[in-house]
Amino acid sequence: MAGVSGCIKYSMFIFNFLFWLCGILILALAIWVRVSKDGQEILSSGDADVNSNVSVNILIAVGAIIMILGFLGCCGAVKESRCMLLLFFIGLLLILLLQVAAGILGATFKSEYDRVLNETLYENVKYLSATDDNAKAFQQALAEFQEEFKCCGLVRGAADWGSNFQQFSKSCECPEMPDDSCTVYDGKYVYKQPCISLLKGLMAKHIIIIIGIAFGLAVVEILGLVFSMVLYCQIGNK
Template sequence: MNHSCVNCLKTMLITLHFLCWLCGAFVVAFGEYQMMNSRFASLVTSFWPIYPANTLVVTGTIVTCVCYLGMLGSMKENRCMLISFFFLLFILLLVELAMACVFFVYSREIDSYFEKDLMQSLEIYRQSSPEGNKTIQEDFDAVQHLFRCCGVHGVSDWKGNIPISCCVKDPCSIPIQTYWQEGCLLKLTDWFARHYLNTAAGVVTMFIMQFICLCITIPVFCRFSQHGLGYQ
Protein backbone atom coordinates (compact mmCIF):
# COMPACT_ATOMS: atom_id res chain seq x y z
CA MET A 1 0.00 0.00 0.00
CA ASN A 2 1.59 3.30 -1.11
CA HIS A 3 1.87 6.44 1.00
CA SER A 4 -0.88 8.40 -0.80
CA CYS A 5 -3.36 5.55 -0.33
CA VAL A 6 -2.55 5.38 3.37
CA ASN A 7 -3.01 9.13 3.73
CA CYS A 8 -6.36 8.86 1.96
CA LEU A 9 -7.52 6.08 4.30
CA LYS A 10 -6.23 7.99 7.31
CA THR A 11 -8.11 11.14 6.27
CA MET A 12 -11.26 9.14 5.60
CA LEU A 13 -10.94 7.41 8.98
CA ILE A 14 -10.52 10.70 10.85
CA THR A 15 -13.49 12.18 8.99
CA LEU A 16 -15.72 9.20 9.75
CA HIS A 17 -14.67 9.20 13.40
CA PHE A 18 -15.48 12.90 13.62
CA LEU A 19 -18.90 12.36 11.99
CA CYS A 20 -19.62 9.47 14.39
CA TRP A 21 -18.57 11.68 17.29
CA LEU A 22 -20.94 14.42 16.12
CA CYS A 23 -23.76 11.89 15.69
CA GLY A 24 -23.13 10.55 19.20
CA ALA A 25 -23.15 14.05 20.68
CA PHE A 26 -26.38 14.88 18.83
CA VAL A 27 -28.00 11.64 20.04
CA VAL A 28 -27.05 12.47 23.66
CA ALA A 29 -28.47 16.00 23.32
CA PHE A 30 -31.69 14.69 21.77
CA GLY A 31 -32.05 12.08 24.52
CA GLU A 32 -31.55 14.71 27.22
CA TYR A 33 -34.15 16.90 25.53
CA GLN A 34 -36.63 14.01 25.57
CA MET A 35 -35.88 13.34 29.25
CA MET A 36 -36.56 16.95 30.21
CA ASN A 37 -39.75 17.26 28.15
CA SER A 38 -41.28 13.78 28.38
CA ARG A 39 -44.03 13.28 30.95
CA PHE A 40 -44.42 9.51 30.65
CA ALA A 41 -41.34 7.99 32.32
CA SER A 42 -42.88 7.66 35.79
CA LEU A 43 -45.78 5.61 34.39
CA VAL A 44 -43.65 2.82 32.91
CA THR A 45 -41.21 1.86 35.67
CA SER A 46 -40.46 -1.66 34.36
CA PHE A 47 -39.88 -0.21 30.91
CA TRP A 48 -37.30 2.42 31.86
CA PRO A 49 -34.10 0.61 30.69
CA ILE A 50 -35.38 0.65 27.09
CA TYR A 51 -37.21 3.95 27.31
CA PRO A 52 -36.34 5.91 24.12
CA ALA A 53 -34.65 8.79 25.97
CA ASN A 54 -32.55 6.45 28.13
CA THR A 55 -31.55 4.39 25.10
CA LEU A 56 -30.46 7.50 23.22
CA VAL A 57 -28.41 8.92 26.09
CA VAL A 58 -26.59 5.66 26.89
CA THR A 59 -25.89 4.75 23.25
CA GLY A 60 -24.85 8.28 22.32
CA THR A 61 -22.47 8.61 25.29
CA ILE A 62 -20.70 5.32 24.50
CA VAL A 63 -20.43 6.13 20.78
CA THR A 64 -19.07 9.62 21.52
CA CYS A 65 -16.32 8.29 23.82
CA VAL A 66 -15.32 5.42 21.53
CA CYS A 67 -15.23 7.56 18.38
CA TYR A 68 -13.19 10.24 20.14
CA LEU A 69 -10.62 7.58 21.03
CA GLY A 70 -10.49 6.42 17.41
CA MET A 71 -10.20 9.95 16.05
CA LEU A 72 -7.36 10.77 18.45
CA GLY A 73 -5.56 7.52 17.62
CA SER A 74 -5.81 8.18 13.88
CA MET A 75 -4.53 11.74 14.17
CA LYS A 76 -1.58 10.73 16.37
CA GLU A 77 -0.97 7.48 14.41
CA ASN A 78 -1.07 5.62 17.71
CA ARG A 79 -1.51 1.85 17.41
CA CYS A 80 -2.44 1.45 21.07
CA MET A 81 -5.40 3.84 20.72
CA LEU A 82 -6.42 2.31 17.40
CA ILE A 83 -6.44 -1.27 18.66
CA SER A 84 -8.38 -0.15 21.76
CA PHE A 85 -10.84 1.64 19.53
CA PHE A 86 -11.17 -1.44 17.31
CA PHE A 87 -12.04 -3.80 20.18
CA LEU A 88 -14.37 -1.31 21.89
CA LEU A 89 -16.20 -0.59 18.64
CA PHE A 90 -16.45 -4.31 17.84
CA ILE A 91 -18.01 -4.96 21.28
CA LEU A 92 -20.36 -2.00 20.79
CA LEU A 93 -21.54 -3.40 17.44
CA LEU A 94 -22.21 -6.78 19.02
CA VAL A 95 -24.22 -5.13 21.82
CA GLU A 96 -26.28 -3.15 19.29
CA LEU A 97 -27.03 -6.33 17.34
CA ALA A 98 -27.98 -8.14 20.56
CA MET A 99 -30.34 -5.32 21.58
CA ALA A 100 -31.97 -5.39 18.14
CA CYS A 101 -32.55 -9.15 18.49
CA VAL A 102 -34.01 -8.71 21.99
CA PHE A 103 -36.46 -6.04 20.77
CA PHE A 104 -37.49 -8.25 17.85
CA VAL A 105 -37.94 -11.47 19.85
CA TYR A 106 -39.49 -10.02 23.02
CA SER A 107 -41.65 -7.27 21.52
CA ARG A 108 -44.87 -8.86 22.80
CA GLU A 109 -43.45 -9.28 26.30
CA ILE A 110 -42.47 -5.62 26.30
CA ASP A 111 -46.06 -4.68 25.41
CA SER A 112 -47.38 -6.73 28.34
CA TYR A 113 -44.98 -4.99 30.76
CA PHE A 114 -46.10 -1.68 29.33
CA GLU A 115 -49.77 -2.48 30.03
CA LYS A 116 -48.98 -3.78 33.52
CA ASP A 117 -47.10 -0.60 34.46
CA LEU A 118 -49.88 1.64 33.21
CA MET A 119 -52.49 -0.28 35.20
CA GLN A 120 -50.33 -0.11 38.31
CA SER A 121 -49.86 3.66 37.88
CA LEU A 122 -53.62 4.10 37.41
CA GLU A 123 -54.35 2.20 40.62
CA ILE A 124 -51.85 4.34 42.53
CA TYR A 125 -53.50 7.47 41.15
CA ARG A 126 -57.04 6.19 41.86
CA GLN A 127 -56.30 5.24 45.47
CA SER A 128 -54.16 8.29 46.31
CA SER A 129 -55.37 11.41 48.02
CA PRO A 130 -55.12 14.78 46.20
CA GLU A 131 -51.86 15.36 48.07
CA GLY A 132 -50.60 11.83 47.31
CA ASN A 133 -48.18 10.80 44.56
CA LYS A 134 -48.04 14.09 42.67
CA THR A 135 -45.65 12.83 39.97
CA ILE A 136 -47.87 9.97 38.80
CA GLN A 137 -51.00 12.10 39.07
CA GLU A 138 -49.54 14.93 37.00
CA ASP A 139 -48.03 12.56 34.42
CA PHE A 140 -51.24 10.56 33.99
CA ASP A 141 -53.24 13.78 33.69
CA ALA A 142 -50.76 15.04 31.09
CA VAL A 143 -51.08 11.80 29.08
CA GLN A 144 -54.89 11.85 29.14
CA HIS A 145 -55.04 15.53 28.21
CA LEU A 146 -52.43 15.27 25.45
CA PHE A 147 -53.70 12.07 23.81
CA ARG A 148 -57.39 12.71 24.52
CA CYS A 149 -57.85 9.36 26.20
CA CYS A 150 -59.08 8.07 29.55
CA GLY A 151 -57.74 5.21 31.64
CA VAL A 152 -55.67 2.35 30.24
CA HIS A 153 -58.35 0.49 28.29
CA GLY A 154 -61.16 2.97 28.73
CA VAL A 155 -63.04 5.22 31.14
CA SER A 156 -64.30 2.20 33.11
CA ASP A 157 -60.79 1.62 34.49
CA TRP A 158 -61.33 4.52 36.91
CA LYS A 159 -64.34 2.74 38.52
CA GLY A 160 -66.28 5.97 38.96
CA ASN A 161 -63.39 8.02 40.38
CA ILE A 162 -62.76 9.79 37.05
CA PRO A 163 -60.19 12.62 37.04
CA ILE A 164 -60.80 16.01 35.43
CA SER A 165 -58.22 15.25 32.70
CA CYS A 166 -60.71 12.74 31.18
CA CYS A 167 -63.29 15.47 30.50
CA VAL A 168 -63.99 16.25 26.86
CA LYS A 169 -65.16 19.79 27.58
CA ASP A 170 -63.90 22.38 30.02
CA PRO A 171 -65.10 23.14 32.68
CA CYS A 172 -65.63 19.63 34.02
CA SER A 173 -68.11 20.71 36.72
CA ILE A 174 -71.25 20.68 34.57
CA PRO A 175 -73.93 18.13 35.63
CA ILE A 176 -73.78 15.99 32.49
CA GLN A 177 -70.18 15.55 31.42
CA THR A 178 -68.72 13.47 28.64
CA TYR A 179 -65.36 11.74 28.88
CA TRP A 180 -62.84 10.41 26.40
CA GLN A 181 -63.91 6.83 25.78
CA GLU A 182 -60.72 5.51 24.19
CA GLY A 183 -58.03 4.11 26.48
CA CYS A 184 -54.48 5.47 26.60
CA LEU A 185 -52.73 2.12 26.11
CA LEU A 186 -53.01 1.98 22.31
CA LYS A 187 -52.20 5.66 21.89
CA LEU A 188 -49.14 5.47 24.13
CA THR A 189 -48.00 2.26 22.40
CA ASP A 190 -48.23 4.01 19.02
CA TRP A 191 -46.34 6.99 20.43
CA PHE A 192 -43.53 4.74 21.70
CA ALA A 193 -43.45 2.86 18.39
CA ARG A 194 -42.97 6.10 16.43
CA HIS A 195 -40.18 7.23 18.74
CA TYR A 196 -38.47 3.85 18.56
CA LEU A 197 -38.68 3.99 14.77
CA ASN A 198 -36.81 7.32 14.80
CA THR A 199 -34.35 5.93 17.34
CA ALA A 200 -33.81 2.80 15.25
CA ALA A 201 -33.14 4.88 12.12
CA GLY A 202 -30.44 6.84 13.96
CA VAL A 203 -28.89 3.70 15.43
CA VAL A 204 -28.81 1.98 12.01
CA THR A 205 -27.09 5.03 10.50
CA MET A 206 -24.47 5.00 13.26
CA PHE A 207 -24.09 1.23 12.90
CA ILE A 208 -23.24 1.56 9.21
CA MET A 209 -20.71 4.32 9.89
CA GLN A 210 -19.17 2.31 12.74
CA PHE A 211 -18.85 -0.77 10.53
CA ILE A 212 -17.08 1.27 7.83
CA CYS A 213 -14.74 2.70 10.48
CA LEU A 214 -14.02 -0.84 11.69
CA CYS A 215 -13.10 -1.99 8.17
CA ILE A 216 -10.83 1.00 7.46
CA THR A 217 -9.08 0.76 10.84
CA ILE A 218 -7.54 -2.63 9.98
CA PRO A 219 -5.37 -1.55 6.97
CA VAL A 220 -4.41 1.73 8.68
CA PHE A 221 -3.33 -0.15 11.82
CA CYS A 222 -1.32 -2.62 9.73
CA ARG A 223 0.42 0.26 7.94
CA PHE A 224 1.35 1.90 11.26
CA SER A 225 2.63 -1.46 12.54
CA GLN A 226 4.95 -1.87 9.53
CA HIS A 227 6.56 1.46 10.33
CA GLY A 228 6.80 0.78 14.07
CA LEU A 229 4.48 3.64 15.04
CA GLY A 230 2.16 3.81 17.96
CA TYR A 231 3.81 2.76 21.23
CA GLN A 232 6.28 5.58 21.75
Protein backbone atom coordinates in the same frame (compact mmCIF):
# COMPACT_ATOMS: atom_id res chain seq x y z
CA MET B 1 5.53 -0.40 -1.21
CA ALA B 2 2.17 1.36 -1.13
CA GLY B 3 1.88 4.50 0.97
CA VAL B 4 -0.86 5.56 3.34
CA SER B 5 -3.84 7.15 1.59
CA GLY B 6 -4.17 10.77 2.74
CA CYS B 7 -7.91 10.70 1.99
CA ILE B 8 -8.55 7.72 4.26
CA LYS B 9 -6.20 9.07 6.92
CA TYR B 10 -7.87 12.46 7.23
CA SER B 11 -11.36 11.04 6.78
CA MET B 12 -10.58 8.76 9.70
CA PHE B 13 -9.31 11.73 11.73
CA ILE B 14 -12.41 13.89 11.03
CA PHE B 15 -14.75 10.97 11.76
CA ASN B 16 -13.12 10.28 15.12
CA PHE B 17 -12.78 13.95 16.03
CA LEU B 18 -16.57 14.32 15.69
CA PHE B 19 -16.96 11.04 17.58
CA TRP B 20 -14.74 12.43 20.37
CA LEU B 21 -16.74 15.70 20.52
CA CYS B 22 -19.99 13.72 20.86
CA GLY B 23 -18.43 11.81 23.76
CA ILE B 24 -17.43 15.06 25.48
CA LEU B 25 -20.94 16.51 25.08
CA ILE B 26 -22.62 13.37 26.45
CA LEU B 27 -20.17 13.13 29.35
CA ALA B 28 -20.41 16.83 30.23
CA LEU B 29 -24.21 16.81 30.15
CA ALA B 30 -24.44 13.64 32.24
CA ILE B 31 -21.97 14.93 34.84
CA TRP B 32 -23.81 18.26 35.04
CA VAL B 33 -27.12 16.49 35.65
CA ARG B 34 -25.45 14.23 38.24
CA VAL B 35 -23.68 16.86 40.35
CA SER B 36 -25.38 20.24 39.80
CA LYS B 37 -28.25 21.55 41.89
CA ASP B 38 -30.46 22.11 38.85
CA GLY B 39 -29.67 18.62 37.58
CA GLN B 40 -30.61 17.08 40.93
CA GLU B 41 -33.93 18.94 40.80
CA ILE B 42 -34.58 17.43 37.36
CA LEU B 43 -33.84 13.95 38.71
CA SER B 44 -35.90 14.38 41.85
CA SER B 45 -38.90 15.72 39.89
CA GLY B 46 -39.81 12.18 38.80
CA ASP B 47 -41.06 9.24 40.85
CA ALA B 48 -38.14 6.91 40.07
CA ASP B 49 -35.06 8.62 41.48
CA VAL B 50 -33.02 5.41 41.53
CA ASN B 51 -33.79 4.65 37.87
CA SER B 52 -32.92 8.24 36.92
CA ASN B 53 -29.54 7.98 38.67
CA VAL B 54 -28.83 4.67 36.94
CA SER B 55 -29.65 6.26 33.56
CA VAL B 56 -27.28 9.17 34.25
CA ASN B 57 -24.51 6.78 35.34
CA ILE B 58 -24.96 4.80 32.12
CA LEU B 59 -24.70 8.05 30.11
CA ILE B 60 -21.47 8.92 31.95
CA ALA B 61 -20.02 5.52 31.05
CA VAL B 62 -21.16 5.81 27.41
CA GLY B 63 -19.69 9.31 27.10
CA ALA B 64 -16.36 8.18 28.57
CA ILE B 65 -16.15 5.16 26.23
CA ILE B 66 -16.95 7.29 23.17
CA MET B 67 -14.28 9.81 24.21
CA ILE B 68 -11.65 7.11 24.61
CA LEU B 69 -12.49 5.51 21.27
CA GLY B 70 -12.49 8.89 19.51
CA PHE B 71 -9.10 9.71 21.03
CA LEU B 72 -7.64 6.38 19.94
CA GLY B 73 -9.00 6.81 16.41
CA CYS B 74 -7.72 10.40 16.06
CA CYS B 75 -4.25 9.67 17.40
CA GLY B 76 -4.03 6.40 15.52
CA ALA B 77 -4.83 8.17 12.23
CA VAL B 78 -2.53 11.18 12.74
CA LYS B 79 0.42 9.26 14.20
CA GLU B 80 -0.21 6.25 11.95
CA SER B 81 -0.14 4.03 15.04
CA ARG B 82 -1.22 0.48 14.28
CA CYS B 83 -1.60 -0.25 18.01
CA MET B 84 -4.08 2.61 18.57
CA LEU B 85 -5.99 1.75 15.39
CA LEU B 86 -6.24 -1.88 16.48
CA LEU B 87 -7.53 -0.87 19.93
CA PHE B 88 -10.04 1.45 18.26
CA PHE B 89 -11.16 -1.35 15.93
CA ILE B 90 -11.60 -3.82 18.81
CA GLY B 91 -13.50 -1.31 20.96
CA LEU B 92 -15.84 -0.31 18.13
CA LEU B 93 -16.38 -3.95 17.16
CA LEU B 94 -17.35 -4.81 20.75
CA ILE B 95 -19.88 -1.94 20.82
CA LEU B 96 -21.34 -3.11 17.50
CA LEU B 97 -21.62 -6.69 18.78
CA LEU B 98 -23.35 -5.47 21.95
CA GLN B 99 -25.85 -3.51 19.82
CA VAL B 100 -26.56 -6.61 17.73
CA ALA B 101 -26.98 -8.72 20.90
CA ALA B 102 -29.31 -6.11 22.39
CA GLY B 103 -31.36 -6.08 19.16
CA ILE B 104 -31.65 -9.89 19.15
CA LEU B 105 -32.69 -9.92 22.83
CA GLY B 106 -35.19 -7.13 22.19
CA ALA B 107 -36.78 -9.09 19.33
CA THR B 108 -36.78 -12.33 21.36
CA PHE B 109 -38.46 -10.79 24.41
CA LYS B 110 -40.89 -8.51 22.53
CA SER B 111 -43.91 -10.57 23.62
CA GLU B 112 -42.68 -10.47 27.22
CA TYR B 113 -42.26 -6.69 26.96
CA ASP B 114 -45.84 -6.35 25.66
CA ARG B 115 -47.13 -8.48 28.55
CA VAL B 116 -45.26 -6.45 31.17
CA LEU B 117 -46.46 -3.18 29.58
CA ASN B 118 -50.08 -4.37 29.68
CA GLU B 119 -49.75 -5.47 33.29
CA THR B 120 -48.17 -2.15 34.25
CA LEU B 121 -50.90 -0.09 32.61
CA TYR B 122 -53.69 -2.18 34.16
CA GLU B 123 -51.97 -1.96 37.54
CA ASN B 124 -51.74 1.83 37.30
CA VAL B 125 -55.52 2.20 36.91
CA LYS B 126 -55.83 2.19 40.71
CA TYR B 127 -53.86 5.47 40.92
CA LEU B 128 -56.61 7.34 39.05
CA SER B 129 -59.19 6.81 41.78
CA ALA B 130 -56.70 7.21 44.65
CA THR B 131 -56.48 10.37 46.75
CA ASP B 132 -52.97 10.10 48.23
CA ASP B 133 -50.07 12.36 47.23
CA ASN B 134 -48.20 9.55 45.45
CA ALA B 135 -51.02 9.23 42.90
CA LYS B 136 -51.35 12.95 42.13
CA ALA B 137 -48.33 13.12 39.81
CA PHE B 138 -49.65 10.19 37.74
CA GLN B 139 -53.15 11.70 37.64
CA GLN B 140 -51.84 15.05 36.44
CA ALA B 141 -49.66 13.40 33.77
CA LEU B 142 -52.60 11.37 32.43
CA ALA B 143 -54.88 14.43 32.49
CA GLU B 144 -52.40 16.28 30.26
CA PHE B 145 -52.15 13.22 27.99
CA GLN B 146 -55.98 13.02 27.74
CA GLU B 147 -56.25 16.66 26.74
CA GLU B 148 -53.61 16.33 24.04
CA PHE B 149 -54.61 12.97 22.55
CA LYS B 150 -58.42 13.14 22.97
CA CYS B 151 -58.94 10.07 25.16
CA CYS B 152 -60.37 9.44 28.63
CA GLY B 153 -59.30 7.09 31.39
CA LEU B 154 -56.62 4.47 31.10
CA VAL B 155 -58.28 1.10 30.45
CA ARG B 156 -62.08 1.25 30.86
CA GLY B 157 -62.64 4.90 30.00
CA ALA B 158 -63.96 7.66 32.25
CA ALA B 159 -64.97 5.13 34.92
CA ASP B 160 -61.29 4.63 35.76
CA TRP B 161 -61.28 8.02 37.50
CA GLY B 162 -63.83 6.95 40.12
CA SER B 163 -64.61 9.75 42.58
CA ASN B 164 -61.84 11.90 41.00
CA PHE B 165 -63.71 12.19 37.69
CA GLN B 166 -65.23 15.63 38.31
CA GLN B 167 -61.82 17.01 39.29
CA PHE B 168 -60.20 15.87 36.02
CA SER B 169 -63.26 15.82 33.74
CA LYS B 170 -62.20 18.96 31.86
CA SER B 171 -59.27 17.10 30.25
CA CYS B 172 -61.73 14.40 29.04
CA GLU B 173 -64.47 16.65 27.73
CA CYS B 174 -65.46 16.64 24.07
CA PRO B 175 -65.96 19.86 22.06
CA GLU B 176 -69.31 21.67 22.15
CA MET B 177 -70.53 19.68 19.14
CA PRO B 178 -69.74 16.08 20.15
CA ASP B 179 -69.55 13.30 17.55
CA ASP B 180 -69.51 9.47 17.64
CA SER B 181 -66.18 9.48 19.46
CA CYS B 182 -67.92 10.89 22.56
CA THR B 183 -70.23 9.46 25.18
CA VAL B 184 -72.06 10.73 28.27
CA TYR B 185 -70.57 9.96 31.67
CA ASP B 186 -71.68 11.51 34.95
CA GLY B 187 -73.51 14.29 33.09
CA LYS B 188 -70.60 15.26 30.81
CA TYR B 189 -69.72 14.52 27.19
CA VAL B 190 -66.36 12.77 27.30
CA TYR B 191 -64.21 10.80 24.84
CA LYS B 192 -65.07 7.10 24.57
CA GLN B 193 -61.58 5.86 23.77
CA PRO B 194 -59.42 4.95 26.78
CA CYS B 195 -55.79 6.05 26.61
CA ILE B 196 -54.23 2.57 26.83
CA SER B 197 -54.11 2.01 23.05
CA LEU B 198 -52.70 5.49 22.43
CA LEU B 199 -50.04 5.04 25.12
CA LYS B 200 -49.03 1.67 23.67
CA GLY B 201 -48.91 3.17 20.17
CA LEU B 202 -46.77 6.07 21.39
CA MET B 203 -44.33 3.69 23.10
CA ALA B 204 -44.16 1.52 19.98
CA LYS B 205 -43.39 4.63 17.91
CA HIS B 206 -40.56 5.58 20.26
CA ILE B 207 -39.15 2.05 20.03
CA ILE B 208 -39.15 2.32 16.22
CA ILE B 209 -37.26 5.64 16.50
CA ILE B 210 -34.71 4.00 18.84
CA ILE B 211 -34.29 1.11 16.39
CA GLY B 212 -33.75 3.60 13.55
CA ILE B 213 -31.11 5.48 15.55
CA ALA B 214 -29.40 2.20 16.47
CA PHE B 215 -29.37 1.14 12.80
CA GLY B 216 -27.88 4.49 11.77
CA LEU B 217 -25.20 4.19 14.47
CA ALA B 218 -24.43 0.66 13.28
CA VAL B 219 -23.82 1.95 9.72
CA VAL B 220 -21.49 4.66 11.05
CA GLU B 221 -19.67 2.11 13.22
CA ILE B 222 -19.19 -0.26 10.28
CA LEU B 223 -17.70 2.62 8.25
CA GLY B 224 -15.37 3.35 11.18
CA LEU B 225 -14.33 -0.30 11.30
CA VAL B 226 -13.64 -0.35 7.55
CA PHE B 227 -11.64 2.93 7.60
CA SER B 228 -9.58 1.85 10.62
CA MET B 229 -8.75 -1.57 9.18
CA VAL B 230 -7.86 -0.18 5.72
CA LEU B 231 -5.59 2.39 7.37
CA TYR B 232 -4.11 -0.29 9.65
CA CYS B 233 -3.26 -2.48 6.64
CA GLN B 234 -1.82 0.46 4.65
CA ILE B 235 0.46 1.44 7.55
CA GLY B 236 1.65 -2.18 7.77
CA ASN B 237 2.45 -2.25 4.04
CA LYS B 238 4.23 1.12 4.03
